[in-house]
Amino acid sequence: MRGLLQIAVVVAVLAAVPLVVQSNTTLNFLVVTLLIALAGQGWNILGGYGGQYSFGHAAFFGTGAYVTAILQVRYGVNAWLAFGAGIVLGAAVGGVIGALTFRAGLRGSYFALVSLAFAEVLRIVASVAPITGAGVGTLVKLDLRVEALQFQSRAVFYWVILALVAVSLLVAQRLERTRFGTWLIAVRENEDAAKALGVNATQVKLGAMVISAAITAAAGCFYTQYFLFVDSGIAFGTRMSIEALLTPIIGGAGTVFGPLLGALVVQALGEGAKLVAGDAPGLSLIVYGCVLVLVIAFAPRGLIGLVETIYRRVARPTKREAAHD
Amino acid sequence: MTEPLLSVERVSCRFGGLLAVNAASLTVAAGRITGLIGPNGAGKTTLFAIISGFQRPSDGIVRYRGETITGLPPYELARRGIARTFQIVQPFAGLSVRENILVGAHLRHPKRSNALAAADLVGREVGLADLLDRAADTLTVSGRKRLELARALATEPQLLLLDEVLAGLNPTEIHEIAPTIRRLCERGISILMIEHVMQAVMSLSQHVFVLAEGCIIAEGTPAEVAADRAVVEAYLGHGAAKKLGGAHGR
Numbered sequence: 001m002r003g004l005l006q007i008a009v010v011v012a013v014l015a016a017v018p019l020v021v022q023s024n025t026t027l028n029f030l031v032v033t034l035l036i037a038l039a040g041q042g043w044n045i046l047g048g049y050g051g052q053y054s055f056g057h058a059a060f061f062g063t064g065a066y067v068t069a070i071l072q073v074r075y076g077v078n079a080w081l082a083f084g085a086g087i088v089l090g091a092a093v094g095g096v097i098g099a100l101t102f103r104a105g106l107r108g109s110y111f112a113l114v115s116l117a118f119a120e121v122l123r124i125v126a127s128v129a130p131i132t133g134a135g136v137g138t139l140v141k142l143d144l145r146v147e148a149l150q151f152q153s154r155a156v157f158y159w160v161i162l163a164l165v166a167v168s169l170l171v172a173q174r175l176e177r178t179r180f181g182t183w184l185i186a187v188r189e190n191e192d193a194a195k196a197l198g199v200n201a202t203q204v205k206l207g208a209m210v211i212s213a214a215i216t217a218a219a220g221c222f223y224t225q226y227f228l229f230v231d232s233g234i235a236f237g238t239r240m241s242i243e244a245l246l247t248p249i250i251g252g253a254g255t256v257f258g259p260l261l262g263a264l265v266v267q268a269l270g271e272g273a274k275l276v277a278g279d280a281p282g283l284s285l286i287v288y289g290c291v292l293v294l295v296i297a298f299a300p301r302g303l304i305g306l307v308e309t310i311y312r313r314v315a316r317p318t319k320r321e322a323a324h325d
Numbered sequence: 326m327t328e329p330l331l332s333v334e335r336v337s338c339r340f341g342g343l344l345a346v347n348a349a350s351l352t353v354a355a356g357r358i359t360g361l362i363g364p365n366g367a368g369k370t371t372l373f374a375i376i377s378g379f380q381r382p383s384d385g386i387v388r389y390r391g392e393t394i395t396g397l398p399p400y401e402l403a404r405r406g407i408a409r410t411f412q413i414v415q416p417f418a419g420l421s422v423r424e425n426i427l428v429g430a431h432l433r434h435p436k437r438s439n440a441l442a443a444a445d446l447v448g449r450e451v452g453l454a455d456l457l458d459r460a461a462d463t464l465t466v467s468g469r470k471r472l473e474l475a476r477a478l479a480t481e482p483q484l485l486l487l488d489e490v491l492a493g494l495n496p497t498e499i500h501e502i503a504p505t506i507r508r509l510c511e512r513g514i515s516i517l518m519i520e521h522v523m524q525a526v527m528s529l530s531q532h533v534f535v536l537a538e539g540c541i542i543a544e545g546t547p548a549e550v551a552a553d554r555a556v557v558e559a560y561l562g563h564g565a566a567k568k569l570g571g572a573h574g575r
Contacts, residue, residue: 193476200400
């Protein structure tokens with residue numbers, strides 16, 4: 001109950017932001033931040049809760065983005081349906097990659113490298129295949145109607161992505177309260193011990209991969225509807241893979257709010273760097289790198305972990321005093 | 326004699342040129358504590374890994390309740406009622422004691438509330454009642470061994486495979502944990518325990534198998550096995566039985 005309440009409060013506060021903030025620049029920043037938070041939450045399900053560190057979540061993001069774009073542009077499919085199809089196909093790609101890697105018993109850095117390779121293969125294919133528009137990319141026609149899942153006001157886009165983030169938060173919270181989630185965490189902590197206790201580790205990891213891919217694919221679908229353009233670098237480039245893993249690790253991998261917090265901090269720092277140093281290419285990546293080093297060195301459990309540690313240090317003495325009374 | 330719960334039939338396991346287990350056969354009778362002992366490097370752990378599904382044998386069959394279970398994955402064995410502990414304790418370090426046991430309890434209780442209740446019950450049974458909220462990595466060695474036991478028990482097994490649960494414990498701690506194991510047997514759980522320490526297993530088991538250099542060299546009641554010439558030689562070296570004279574010789 002407490003977990004659900006926390007989610008409700010956070011989402012309610014975030015939902016109120018466009019009522020106060022009118023600036024399009026700020027709203028744009030927040031939409032992109034929530035987009036990254038959503039992609040990161042996808043990664044968090046598999047990486048944070050399941051301990052399988054994927055370096056190729058762009059594979060799912062890109063699948064969602066391309067499917068949404070291609071179905072509309074080439075096959076005239078309704079945008080909402082295309083959005084749903086993007087999520088389903090993203091999950092399917094996750095299922096295929098998961099089946100191949102987990103059944104082969106790939107763990108740790110081997111899994112990371114192979115997942116990166118899958119995303120790179122998809123990027124190269126997308127950059128030459130005619131159906132994706134090859135090097136030119138795919139442009140979705142501007143059509144500002146609700147039926148086309150496009151909105152005049154950025155605030156509406158903001159609420160749409162916030163709703164998706166809210167669903168992803170609920171999924172993560174649910175994970176902490178169910179058998180599937182308990183088993184997934186057990187696999188992260190010690191795969192052999194989990195197997196001995198009746199956990200089919202391959203199946204559990206595969207399930208997590210599919211959920212994870214679906215969430216990150218949803219971020220890709222939204223990207224297409226928001227920016228109305230997708231090319232191979234945006235969709236399957238390593239940049240998205242890195243952002244998807246960076247935000248939960250910085251915020252707190254394996255926690256419900258880690259990706260959201262991480263995305264806020266990372267995006268704010270990226271924007272801050274732009275203000276200070278101008279729009280130098282690659283600057284945000286340098287900032288991400290520095291933050292990542294700092295977090296791993298001083299807060300291995302991410303910002304949420306850091307907050308918990310501080311909270312405990314402050315709270316413990318008072319508890320002891322209470323016990324003495 | 327009725328059909329044994331578990332029977333290992335001429336199981337061999339080869340790693341390259343090394344024959345770790347050589348046509349070993351043993352049986353575990355239902356409702357009893359069976360011991361598997363042997364000196365260091367005898368192949369106990371390999372044989373144990375084969376029984377628990379972590380290692381595929383090169384040859385031979387493992388039967389459980391008459392069904393062949395050779396080569397089945399560990400999670401499938403757990404579902405059928407065979408649970409194991411690890412010699413080197415493998416707690417889920419980042420989780421609390423209760424959450425550790427919960428992982429096992431979920432096997433028979435899909436619903437979280439039921440599984441939590443079952444986990445608490447098992448925790449109490451093995452003497453971890455006061456430590457349920459502690460982080461698993463803050464437990465002492467003895468606590469960790471109990472946790473290993475609790476997690477395995479939470480899967481509600483009919484056959485419990487204990488891999489050196491007593492190793493690394495001091496005599497007082499062994500004295501404390503031994504009655505727990507005996508109680509489990511009285512409750513109807515059949516137990517196969519591997520031990521390197523002879524004394525402990527001798528007092529607990531009703532039937533003992535001795536493994537040396539990959540072969541079963543003796544079996545019988547603890548007293549019979551302790552008096553066996555081959556066993557004494559395996560533990561103390563060739564000629565030892567002779568030196569000890571009539572006391573142990575047969």
